[in-house]
Amino acid sequence: MSKLIIRNGCVMDPASGLDAVRDVAIEDGRIAAIGQNIDAAGAVEIDATGLIVAPGFIDMHVHLREPGFEHAETIESGSRAAAAGGFTSICCMPNTSPVNDNATVTSYIIERAERHAVVNVFPIGAITKGSAGEQLAAIGLMKDAGIVAISDDGRPVMNARVMRRAMETARSFGLPVIDHCEDLHLSAGGDMNEGVPSVRLGLRGIPAASEDVMVARDILLAELTGARFHVAHISSRHSAEMVAFAKARGLAVTSEATPHHFALHDSEMPPYDSNYKMKPPLRSACDVAAITAGIVSGAIDAIATDHAPHAGSEKMQEFEQCPFGILGLETALGITLERLVHPGKITLMRMVELFTTGPDRVLNLNRGRLAIGSPADVTLFDTERPWTYDVNRSFSKSRNSPFDSHTFRGGPVAAIVNGKVAWSADHVALGVPAAWR
Numbered sequence: 001m002s003k004l005i006i007r008n009g010c011v012m013d014p015a016s017g018l019d020a021v022r023d024v025a026i027e028d029g030r031i032a033a034i035g036q037n038i039d040a041a042g043a044v045e046i047d048a049t050g051l052i053v054a055p056g057f058i059d060m061h062v063h064l065r066e067p068g069f070e071h072a073e074t075i076e077s078g079s080r081a082a083a084a085g086g087f088t089s090i091c092c093m094p095n096t097s098p099v100n101d102n103a104t105v106t107s108y109i110i111e112r113a114e115r116h117a118v119v120n121v122f123p124i125g126a127i128t129k130g131s132a133g134e135q136l137a138a139i140g141l142m143k144d145a146g147i148v149a150i151s152d153d154g155r156p157v158m159n160a161r162v163m164r165r166a167m168e169t170a171r172s173f174g175l176p177v178i179d180h181c182e183d184l185h186l187s188a189g190g191d192m193n194e195g196v197p198s199v200r201l202g203l204r205g206i207p208a209a210s211e212d213v214m215v216a217r218d219i220l221l222a223e224l225t226g227a228r229f230h231v232a233h234i235s236s237r238h239s240a241e242m243v244a245f246a247k248a249r250g251l252a253v254t255s256e257a258t259p260h261h262f263a264l265h266d267s268e269m270p271p272y273d274s275n276y277k278m279k280p281p282l283r284s285a286c287d288v289a290a291i292t293a294g295i296v297s298g299a300i301d302a303i304a305t306d307h308a309p310h311a312g313s314e315k316m317q318e319f320e321q322c323p324f325g326i327l328g329l330e331t332a333l334g335i336t337l338e339r340l341v342h343p344g345k346i347t348l349m350r351m352v353e354l355f356t357t358g359p360d361r362v363l364n365l366n367r368g369r370l371a372i373g374s375p376a377d378v379t380l381f382d383t384e385r386p387w388t389y390d391v392n393r394s395f396s397k398s399r400n401s402p403f404d405s406h407t408f409r410g411g412p413v414a415a416i417v418n419g420k421v422a423w424s425a426d427h428v429a430l431g432v433p434a435a436w437r
Contacts (some may be wrong), residue, residue: 003025003026003027003032003042004025004026004027004044004046004376004416004419005023005024005038005040005043005044005045005046006045006046006048006053006378006380006416007023007046007048007049008021008047008048008049009021009022009049009050009051009053009380010051011024011053011054011370012052012053012054012348012349012352013054013370013371014349014353014356014357015055015356015357015368015369015370016369016370016371018034018370019349021036022034022035022036023035023037024053024370024378025038025043026376026378026419027419028419029375029376029419029420030373030374030376030419031371031372031373031375031376032372034370034372046380048380050382051380051381052348052352052380052382052383053370053378053379053380054352054355054356054380054381055352055367055368055378055379056087056367056368056375056377056379056415056416056417057087057088057089057356057415058087058088058091058355058356058360058363058367058368059082059085059089059091059305059307059329059359060090060304060359060363061153061178061232061256061304061307062082062091062092062304062305062307062329063092063093063306063307063308063309063325064079064096064109064121065078066078066096066109066112067096067097067098067105067108067109068096068098069096069097071397072309072310072311072398073309073396073397073398074116074397075092075109075113075117075121076116076117076118077396077397078090078307078329079113079117079119079121080118080395080423081329081330081394081395081396082119082329083119083395083415083417083423084330084395084412085305085329085330085412086332086333086379086380086381086411086413086415087119087379087415088119088120088367088377088378088379088415088416088417088422089119089120089121089122089367089377090121090122091121091122091123091124091149092109092121092122092123092124093124093153094124094125094126094131094151094153095131095153095154095155096109099129099130099131100123100125100142100147101128101129101130101131101137101138101142102137102138102141102142103138103141103142103144103145106123106125106142106145106146106147107145107146109123110123110145110146118417118422118423119415119417119422120377120417122146122147122148122363123147123148124148124150124151124153125137125139125149125150125151126150126152127139127152127157127163127166128162128166131152131154131155132155133152133155133156133157133158133159134159134162135162136162136165136166137150139166139169139173140169140173143173143174143175147175148175149175149177149178149362149363150170150175151178151180151232152179152180153178153179153232154180155180156179156180156181156183156184156214157179158184158185163177163217164224164225167221167224167225167227167229168227170227170228171225171226171227171228175228176227176228176254177222177227177228177229177230178230179214179218179229179230180232180279181214181218181231181239182210182211182214182279182280183210183214184210186206187206187207187210190204190205190206190207190210191203191204191205191206191281191319191320192205192269192276192277193205193282193283194206194207195266195284196267197266197267197269201271201272203319206279206281208236208239208284208287211234211235211236211239212236212238212239212242215231215234215238215239215243216242219242219243219251219253222251222252222253223249223251226252229251229252229253229254230253230255230256230362231243231253231256233256233257233258233306234255234261234291234294235261235291236280236283236290237286237289237290239255240290240291240293240294240300241290243255243294243299243300244294244299247298247299254302254361254362255299255300255301255302256301256303256304256359256362257295257302257304258304258305258306258328259305259328260278260326260335260402261280261282261283261287261288261291262288262291262292262339262340264276264282264288264402265282265283265284265285265288266281266282266283267284267285268282272318272319273402274316274317274318274319274322275315275400275401275404276326276402277319277324278324278325279324292339292340295340295345296346296350300354301354301359301361301362302355302359302362303332303336303351303354303355303358304359305328306325306328307327307328307329308326308327308328309325309397309398309400310323310325310400311398312398312399312400315398315400325400326400326402327391327394327396327399327400327401329396330389330394330396331389331401331408333381333410333411334389334406334408334410335403336351337383337408337409337411338409341383341410342409342410356368356369357369376416376418376419377416377417377418378414378415379412379414379415379416380413380416381410381411381413382410382411384409384410385409385413385425386407386408386409387407387408388406388407388408389401389403389408390404390405391404411425413425
């Protein structure tokens with residue numbers, strides 16, 4: 001069995017601009033042909049009538065927790081959650097134990113992914129040793145081992161001199177620098193966005209300025225060094241404006257937004273519900289509008305989930321004590337359709353771009369497009385199919401989601417990774433024989 005054909009779907013490929021009903025043929029794990037009435041001799045067929053056939057979705061910001069925190073997530077469980085969300089490639093952050101700050105840990109993650117993951121896994125290496133913000137990690141050796149970017153996500157580099165050196169080093173190795181932009185002095189002790197809701201709840205606030213000042217610093221350092229700088233999980237209106245300004249000046253500055261930051265704001269938080277605690281925190285309605293505007297205008301390049309699983313024993317504590325972070329992989333597409341596409345704020349093509357060519361341009365993964373000879377990573381989704389997210393049936397090992405029991409209009413139907421069906425909505429690989437799974 002050497003050929004798989006996806007029939008009669010609306011093929012939507014931002015890289016080529018194709019938006020039409022076509023067949024897609026896959027052979028030996030690669031795209032073999034895109035056209036009409038492709039010869040089906042000896043092929044297994046998938047009927048995609050009424051579905052969107054898109055390049056495999058990429059999530060450039062995921063926490064897989066392995067090694068070190070396997071009680072919350074593993075490479076295997078996180079990859080299965082990714083496939084169930086329509087993602088075929090994910091990039092894992094380095095805040096593991098030990099931290100991914102050397103080639104040994106990078107190689108371990110890649111080897112585990114090759115053995116256990118059902119999607120492509122690309123490691124992101126730490127900026128500094130132990131993500132302590134003091135000495136640069138072994139960036140060159142990690143690049144040779146397979147990292148696609150550097151970041152101290154969750155523990156931002158506070159020392160501007162160290163960040164300058166990191167950008168200069170990353171530029172020499174052709175790697176982007178991804179920063180969780182947060183001034184830890186301004187945000188210290190905070191649990192949610194600083195504003196009227198935090199005052200009403202009696203919780204210490206995290207001001208939007210704690211993000212803004214670090215975005216400004218890093219943009220200036222990117223201009224100084226010529227490095228590629230990427231703002232992780234952008235959440236404030238001033239940060240979005242600064243990124244747009246940097247782009248207008250021709251700087252190599254990019255950014256990503258998470259679904260929860262354009263779907264929810266702080267005044268919607270149920271009081272003291274730990275499933276709504278994340279970093280950056282849910283901002284004001286004005287910030288949500290600005291992030292949406294950045295997505296519409298192109299100032300924001302990608303949608304990423306910041307999938308951050310935590311075990312129930314950790315997350316189900318009082319609000320001030322529980323860790324930051326929520327699940328995101330399985331709900332990202334449904335939220336984006338609901339909040340951006342169905343209201344007419346962006347087109348379907350723009351949405352697909354945000355999940356495919358957008359992150360690929362940042363990371364140079366050679367994924368996110370349907371081109372002859374390219375890896376056969378394909379996402380099939382339905383824009384109308386109603387479904388309800390049940391967190392207790394999640395493929396993740398954790399359950400910390402604010403979207404539990406939410407009914408979505410539209411969502412993923414199947415994820416095909418390197419020519420094999422990694423997941424399908426009915427859990428019965430669309431009638432495809434086991435050899436293709």
